[in-house]
Amino acid sequence: MSHEDVNPRSTLSVSILSGKGGVGKTNLALNLAYALYKASHKMLVMDFDVGLANVDVLLGVSPEKNLQDLLKPGVMPADVVAEVEPGGFDFLPAASGVPELLELDEDMRDSVFTKLNTVLGEYDYVLFDLGAGIGKTVLALASMTRMRVLVVTPEPTSLTDGYAVVKVLKNQHNIKDFQVVVNQASSAKEAQLTFDRLHGACKRFLDLDIGYLGAVHTDPNVPEAVRRQVPLIKYAPQCRASQDILSLAIKIARHRAESKSHLKAKAILKKITHG
Ligand SMILES: Nc1ncnc2c1ncn2[C@@H]1O[C@H](COP(=O)(O)OP(=O)(O)OP(=O)(O)O)[C@@H](O)[C@H]1O
Ligand SMILES: [Mg+2]
Incomplete structure (x- = not known):
């Protein structure tokens, strides 16, 4: 399956990944989705954290079907997608604690992805909430989305594990495009220093420039909302972390607008060159 396959039409596919667990991926995915949904975009959040699914827990919903059902013949994404908010915020639940899904073999993965491709074009954004670390399924998905958001915290362990994700994706999948979010930052300065440290290591050891999407402050409203x-x-729309995530959502929307115009330019070029 090629890189373009998960990017039908103007859908922006975004994977949310991290080296270390518990850094805030699921919260970020859900709130980015909610923010963009409120701005009239059609959103699908896919819970691909098949080890410990928790999108449904964070949303307080208990969907009937999940990702594992998609492995069955005849079951299509429309049968398993659950509505979070009416008219444009859906999510596809993972199968919690199902070890065989952690490392899908290639055939299974292709069958799931082929099915998924039939619905992706109905959304403006598809956010993949991936499991932490560098498992095969995580790497395969992260290398197929158009955009990758790497979540780190200022903790040194989160940074070294985040660096490992970048290194493996670059060396094994030739992926060079990463956008970093520093979560649980005590200040903008601390977040910038954290990013600079990661960027410095990527530049020095991998000859790679990673992008800085922005920071989300540590905020007591986050665990309260959970x-x-x-x-x-x-x-808490006015709280610090909400405002931070809204800024990130605006930047992601800008990425989509840019990639749309890029696609348009490509289509025009094709027309010209093919008469
Ligand atoms: N900005 C923040 N301020 C305060 N607490 C936060 C913030 N971001 C996340 N948390 C807390 O960290 C916990 C872990 O967040 P979350 O579940 O989103 O992480 P995760 O990366 O998805 O974890 P996992 O790797 O287990 O899937 C949450 O319970 C949340 O309360
Ligand atoms: Mg999670």
């Missing part, structure tokens, strides 16, 4: 099982931006 406890209440509501998206943070819905629960």
Whole structure:
């Protein structure tokens, strides 16, 4: 399956990944989706954290079907997608604690992806909430999305594990495009220093320039929203972390607009060269 396959029409596919677990991927994915949904974009969040699925827990919903059902013949994505908010915010639940899904073999993966391709074009954005680390499924998905958001925190272990993700994706999949979010930052300065450290290592050892999408401050409203099982931006739209995530959503929307015009330019070029 080629890189373009998961990017039908103007859908922007984004994988949210991290080296270390528990850095805030699921919260970020859900709230980016909620923010963009509120701005009238059609959103699909795919919970691909098949080890410990928790999108459904964070949303307080218990969907009937999940990713594992998609492996069965005849079951299509429309049968398993659940509605979070009406008219444009859907999600596809993972299968929690199902070890055989952690490392799907290539045939299974292709069959799941071929099915998924039939619905991706219905959304403006598809956000893949991936599991932490460098498992095969994580790497395969991360290398297929158009955009990759790497979440780190200022903790040194999160940084070294984040660097490992970049290194493996570059060396094994020739992926060179990463956008970093520093979560749980105490200040913009600390976040910038964290990014600079990661960027420095990528530049020095991998000859790679990674991008800085921005920071999300540590905010007590985040765990509170988790406890209440509501998206943070819905629960406390004015709080610091919500404002930070809104800024990130605007930047991601800009990426989509740019890649759309890029596609348009490509189509025009094709027309010209093919008469
Ligand atoms: N900006 C923040 N401020 C305060 N707490 C936060 C922030 N971001 C995340 N957290 C807390 O960290 C915990 C882990 O977040 P989350 O579940 O989104 O991480 P994750 O990367 O998806 O974890 P996993 O790797 O296990 O899937 C959450 O319970 C949340 O309360
Ligand atoms: Mg998670």
